[in-house]
Amino acid sequence: xxxxxxxxxxxxxxxxxxxxxxxxxxxxPKQKGASLVEEIRDADALLVRSATKVTAELLEHAPKxxxxxxxxxGVDNVDMEAATRRGIVVMNTPxxxxxxxxxxxxxxxxxxxxxxxxxxxxxxxxxxxxxRLTGSELRGKTLGLIGFGRIGSEVARLARALxxxxxxxxxxxxxxxxxxxxxxxxxxxxxxAESDYLSLHASLTPxxxxxxxxxxxAATRRGxxxxxCARGELIDEKALFEAIEGGQVAGAALDxxxxxxxxxxxxxxxxxxxxxxHIAGSxxxxxxxxxxxxxxxVRDFLKYxxxxxxxxxxxxxxxxxxxxxxxxxxxxxxxxxxxxxAGERVEExxxxxxxxxxxxxxxxxxxxxxxxxxxxxxxxEANLVSAGxxxxxxxxxxxxxxxxxxAAFSNSxxxxxxxxxxxxxxxxxxGLQGAQRILGINDIDIEAPLKGVILYIRxxxxxxxxxxxxTLLGDCQVNIANFALGRNQQAGEALGLVNVxxxxxxxxxxxLRAISAIRTVKVVTIxx
Ligand code: NAD
Numbered sequence: 001x002x003x004x005x006x007x008x009x010x011x012x013x014x015x016x017x018x019x020x021x022x023x024x025x026x027x028x029p030k031q032k033g034a035s036l037v038e039e040i041r042d043a044d045a046l047l048v049r050s051a052t053k054v055t056a057e058l059l060e061h062a063p064k065x066x067x068x069x070x071x072x073x074g075v076d077n078v079d080m081e082a083a084t085r086r087g088i089v090v091m092n093t094p095x096x097x098x099x100x101x102x103x104x105x106x107x108x109x110x111x112x113x114x115x116x117x118x119x120x121x122x123x124x125x126x127x128x129x130x131x132r133l134t135g136s137e138l139r140g141k142t143l144g145l146i147g148f149g150r151i152g153s154e155v156a157r158l159a160r161a162l163x164x165x166x167x168x169x170x171x172x173x174x175x176x177x178x179x180x181x182x183x184x185x186x187x188x189x190x191x192x193a194e195s196d197y198l199s200l201h202a203s204l205t206p207x208x209x210x211x212x213x214x215x216x217x218a219a220t221r222r223g224x225x226x227x228x229c230a231r232g233e234l235i236d237e238k239a240l241f242e243a244i245e246g247g248q249v250a251g252a253a254l255d256x257x258x259x260x261x262x263x264x265x266x267x268x269x270x271x272x273x274x275x276x277x278h279i280a281g282s283x284x285x286x287x288x289x290x291x292x293x294x295x296x297x298v299r300d301f302l303k304y305x306x307x308x309x310x311x312x313x314x315x316x317x318x319x320x321x322x323x324x325x326x327x328x329x330x331x332x333x334x335x336x337x338x339x340x341x342a343g344e345r346v347e348e349x350x351x352x353x354x355x356x357x358x359x360x361x362x363x364x365x366x367x368x369x370x371x372x373x374x375x376x377x378x379x380x381e382a383n384l385v386s387a388g389x390x391x392x393x394x395x396x397x398x399x400x401x402x403x404x405x406x407a408a409f410s411n412s413x414x415x416x417x418x419x420x421x422x423x424x425x426x427x428x429x430x431g432l433q434g435a436q437r438i439l440g441i442n443d444i445d446i447e448a449p450l451k452g453v454i455l456y457i458r459x460x461x462x463x464x465x466x467x468x469x470x471t472l473l474g475d476c477q478v479n480i481a482n483f484a485l486g487r488n489q490q491a492g493e494a495l496g497l498v499n500v501x502x503x504x505x506x507x508x509x510x511x512l513r514a515i516s517a518i519r520t521v522k523v524v525t526i527x528x
Contacts, residue, residue, distance in 0.1 A: 001020070001022065001023045001024070001044050001045075001302055002023070002024045002025075002026065002042055002043045002044055002045075002064075003017050003023060003024070003025045003026070003043065003044065003045045003046075003047065003298065003302075004026050004028065004036075004039050004040055004043040004045070004046050004047070005017075005025065005026065005027045005028060005029075005047045006028045006029075006036055006046060006047065006048045006051075006052040007028075007029065007047070007048050007049035007050070007051045007052050007071070008029050008049065009047060009049065009071050009291040009294070009295070010287060010288045010291040010292070012288065012291065012292055013071070013288075013291030013292050013294065013295040014027060014295070016292065016295040016296055016299060017295050017298070017299060020299060020303075026039050026043070036052065036058065037058065037061050040058065040061050040062045040065065041061055041062065041063070041064075042064055043062060043064060043065055044064055044065065044066055044067070044302060045065065045066060045067040045068070045069060045298045045301075045302060046062070046065060046067070046068045046069070047068075047069045047071065047294060047295070047298060048068065048069070048070055048071070048077065048078075049070070049071050049072055050070075050072060050074065050076075050077050051077075052077065053077050054068055054077060054078040054079060054083070055079050055082070056079045056081075056082035059079070059082050059083060059086055059088065062088075065086070065088050066087075066088060066089065066301075066302070067088060067089045067090075067091065067298055067301050067302065067307075068083060068088055068089070068090045068091070069091050069092075069294040069295075069297060069298040070090065070091065070092045070093070070294065070311075071093060071096075071287075071290040071291050071293075071294040072092065072093060072096070072097075072281075072290055073092055073093065073094055073096075073097070073281075074092075075090060075092055075311050078090050080311065080312055081389075083312060083385075084312045084385055084386060084389050085386060085389050085390075085393075086386065087381070087382065087383040087384075087385045087386035088385065089301060089307050089310050089312065089313060089385050090310065090311045090312050091294065091297050091298065091301070091307065091308065091309050091310050091311065092294075092309055092311055093289075093290040093293040093294050093297070093309060094150070094309060095150040096281075096286055096289045096290035096293050097280075097281030097282075097283070097286035097289070097290065098150040098151045098154050099154060099285070099286070100280060100281050100282070100283040100285065100286040101151045101154075101229050101280040101281050102151055102154035102155045102157075102158055103158070103283075104229055104255060104276070104279070104280035105151075105155045105158075105199055105201075105227055105229050105280070106155065106158050106159070106162075108227045108229070108253030108255075108274060109138060109143075109159075109197055109199070109225070109227060109253075110138065111253060111274050112197075112225045112227070112250075112251045112252075112253055112274065113135050113136050113137065113138055113225075114135035114136075115133050115135055117274050118133065118271065119133045138159075138162045138163075138164055138197075139162060139163045139164065140163060140164070140165075141164055141165070141196040141197060142164065142165045142166075142167060142194050142195050142196050142197070143155075143156075143159045143164045143165070143166050143167070143195060143196070143197045143198075143199060144166075144167045144168070144169070144191040144192070144194060144195030144197065144198045144199070145166065145167070145168040145169070145170075145183075145191075145199055145201055146168075146169050146170075146188070146191065146198065146199070146200045146201065146202050146211065146212075146234075147168075147169075147170055147200060147201035147202030147203065147208075147230065148168040148169075148170035148173045148178060148183070148185070148201070149170070149173075149201060149202075149203070151201045151229070151230075152168060152170065152199075152201035152202075153181060153183075155199060155201065156168065156181055156182070156183045157181065160181070160182050160183075164197075165184075166182065166183045166184070167183070167184050167185075167186045167190065167191050167194055167195060168183050168184070168185055168186070168191070169185070169186060169187065169188045169190075169191040170185065170202070173185065188216075189219065192216055192219045192220045192221075193219060193220070193221060194221065195220070195221060195224060196221065196223075196224060196225065197224070197225050197226075197227065198212075198220065198224055198225070198226045198227070199226075199227040199228075199229070200212065200226075200227065200228045200229070200230045200234050200235070201229070201230050202230060202234060203230075203231075204230070204231040204233050204234065208233075208234055209233050209234070210233070210234070210235070210236045211234050211235075212226070212234060212235040212236065212239070212240065213236040213239050214236065214239040214242070214243070217239055217240065217243040217248060217249065218243075218248065220243075220248065220249070222247070222248055223247075223248075223249075223250045224248070224249055224250065225249070225250050225251045225252065225253070226240065226249055226251075226252040226253075227252070227253045227254075228252070228253075228254050228255065228256055229255045229256065229280040230256060231256055232254075232256040232257040232258040232259070232260065233258055235254075235258075237257070237258050237265070237267050240252060240267060241266055241267045241270065244267075244270060244272055244273065250272065251272040251273065251274070252267075252270075252272070252273050252274070253273070253274040253275075254267070254268075254273065254274070254275050254276075255275075255276045255277075255278055255279065255280040256278055256280075257275075257278075260277075260278055261277065262275075293309075297309060305321075306321045306322070307321070310385075312385055313363070313364065313384065313385055320360070320361065321364075323360070324360060324361075324364055324365065326430040326434050326436070327357060327360075327365050327368075327411070327413065327430060328364060328365060328368040328384070329368070329430075329436060330368075330413055330428050330429070330430050330436045330450070331351075331365045331366070331368035331369040331372065331413060331415075332368045332369065332371050332372035333372060333428070333436050333450050333451075333526050334369065334372065334413060334415050334426055334428045334436075334438075334450070335349075335368070335369040335370065335371065335372025335373040335374075335415065336372035336373070336375065336376055336524075336526060336527075337372075337426060337438070337450065337454075337524055337526060338372075338373065338415055338417040338424055338426055339372065339373040339374075339376035339377060339417070340376060340456075340522060340523075340524040340525070341424055341456050341522050341524060342417040342419050342422055342423075342424040343419045343420075343421055343422055344419060344420065344421075345419050345420040345421075346373060346377075346396055346417055346418070346419055347395075347396065347397065347418050347419060347420065348396065348397040348398075348399065348416075348417070348418040349369065349370065349373065349391070349396060349397070349398050349399070349415065349416070349417055349418075350399045350400075350401065350414075350415065350416040350417075350418075350425075351365070351366055351369055351398070351399070351400050351401070351413070351414070351415050352400075352401040352402070352403065352413070352414035352415075353365070353400070353401070353402045353403070353413060354403050354411070354412045354413070354414070355403075355411045355412065356411050357411040357412070357413060358402035358403055362400065362402070363388075364384055365413070366388070366398065366400060367384045367385070367387040367388050368384060368387070369413075369415055370382065370387035370388060370390070370391045370396075370398065371383060371384060371387040373391075373396075373417065374387055374390055374391060374394075378390065411429060411430065412427055412428065412429045412439065413427070413428050413429070414426070414427045414428075415428075424441070424442060425441070425442055425443070426438060426440070426441050427439045427440040427441075428450060435449060435450075435451070436449075436450040436451070437449055437450055438450050438484075438497065440486070441486070441495055441497075442488070442495070443488075444486040444487065444488050444495050445486050446484050446485065446486030446495055446497055447484055448482055448484040448497040448499060449481075449482060449499055450526055451499070451526050452481070452499055452500075452501075452525070452526060453499070453500050453501075453502065453503055453504060453523060453524070453525050454497055454498065454499050454500075454523075454524045454525075454526065455496070455497070455498040455500060455504060455512070455521060455522070455523060455524075456495075456496075456497060456520070456521070456522045456523075456524055457469065457495070457496035457497075457498065457512070457518060457520065457521050458493060458494075458495055458496075458518075458519045458520040459493070459494050459495075459496070459515075459517045459518045459519055459520075460492060460493065460494070460517040460518075460519065461487050461488075461489070461492050461493055461494040462517050464517075465494065465496075465515065465517045465518065466483070466485065466496070468515050469496065469498070469512065469515065469518075470483070472508070472511055472512060472515070473498070473500065473508070476505075476507075476508045476511070477502075478500050478501070478502060478504060478508060479500060479501040479502065480498055480499070480500055480501075481499040481500060481501055482497075482498070482499040483496065483497075483498050483499075484496065484497040484498075484499075493519075503523075503525075504523045509521055509523065
């Protein structure tokens with residue numbers, strides 16, 4: 001295993017990877033003359049901070065790469081589409097800097113309350129302005145948080161220690177969780193109207209862009225102080241400048257800006273504004289934490305296949321991933337089975353989740369099904385990351401259906417594949433011992449192990465066919481492990497799934513096809 005570390009990460013983080021026997025860790029910043037493009041050729045994983053640009057072109061030189069680990073949150077330096085397309089998992093370390101950002105937020109609040117930067121500048125200018133620089137206490141004031149995630153809740157914890165009242169607006173957080181932390185969840189209108197300090201901690205989404213605009217500023221308590229350590233785009237800077245000038249807003253402390261670095265910004269220069277260059281998360285401790293986190297995440301992914309904090313995969317914990325694992329295998333095997341029996345040009349894939357399976361994060365199962373299908377037809381290998389994008393690229397429509405009611409078989413997975421000429425559906429489940437089984441095909445009940453070499457036989461429902469198939473296989477030295485039968489009486493058609501112990505040669509297949517009642521025989525191989 002080769003891990004390429006392209007930017008500076010802490011010694012402790014490096015040691016986590018070096019401790020793995022047989023792993024080669026190449027620390028690029030410390031290797032004079034080594035080139036990224038050369039070193040990435042045989043690398044399994046790449047670790048970066050924000051300096052290295054992981055472009056589509058760079059990834060073209062990385063045929064073995066399976067993971068990119070970003071020590072930090074923003075992944076703007078990674079071409080996500082190119083990584084996803086190549087099946088590379090991109091992971092980041094959300095929350096690693098939560099304490100640092102929360103502490104800076106508190107520093108900003110104190111700085112605004114006590115006018116520390118202003119007082120410092122005044123004294124350095126040779127003045128002694130005790131009267132003008134009278135401040136106010138934080139105790140007893142109301143702090144309104146917009147966004148109550150990792151950082152927002154840490155800020156709340158610190159503010160509570162200073163005996164502040166804390167209100168929060170976050171439409172995606174339950175009030176019980178907030179209540180337990182002594183925080184009252186409230187509507188945005190209320191938070192705006194009640195807060196002495198308004199601190200932004202929401203993620204940037206189309207909905208939160210310019211969340212603080214002229215109308216919202218007008219709805220705040222007069223004399224409010226505004227802090228933004230989240231993302232610059234949450235605030236309409238022009239509107240904020242005007243609100244400060246007009247006296248509606250008494251002061252602002254900003255670590256982030258609409259454009260970074262801000263160009264000739266009157267807001268940054270304003271005497272009632274404290275501004276720092278996006279450093280709220282930049283502390284030695286945070287850097288150490290994110291370095292260690294990304295090293296552990298990449299190690300665990302390479303060792304156990306469990307992606308944590310993957311940006312181009314849904315968020316799953318290691319435990320969830322473990323629970324999902326048998327269904328990922330089931331999905332992939334069912335997909336592979338269908339691709340082998342359904343014929344060419346898959347147009348549509350329908351996936352139905354039943355019972356408990358309908359309630360889990362099915363994105364990975366869906367991709368496992370697509371991986372199973374695509375790997376029968378593509379020359380490049382599809383994986384859990386890339387399968388969705390590859391299917392879309394090939395114009396395969398994917399429809400997902402969920403039924404949380406307990407089906408006859410709980411946690412069953414049904415897949416139907418529509419090709420240009422046919423539609424075949426299969427229902428499968430994971431048995432007690434974790435083995436995958438087929439439960440039905442095209443609404444015909446037929447139960448068989450989903451493994452090894454399987455003969456898929458469709459024949460006219462007339463006497464003697466099973467006997468002839470059995471005899472023929474015996475004569476050709478093909479041992480039968482399991483013979484499953486089902487039929488569609490209305491259509492007069494029977495279906496056989498024969499698990500055999502060895503590969504079936506084209507000659508044997510020809511002989512089977514020569515049996516007059518047999519309409520279709522296909523050999524399906526489910527690996528490994
Ligand atoms: P998080 O995902 O834990 O929390 C974000 C919260 O925003 C979530 O609880 C979410 O429900 C909430 N949210 C989403 N849409 C909302 C809306 N319309 N209104 C109100 N709330 C909404 O993220 P986090 O780690 O706490 O980070 C918070 C912010 O801080 C992010 O914007 C992040 O980019 C930023 N950040 C800045 C620095 C820095 O150096 N200044 C460092 C790290 C993170």
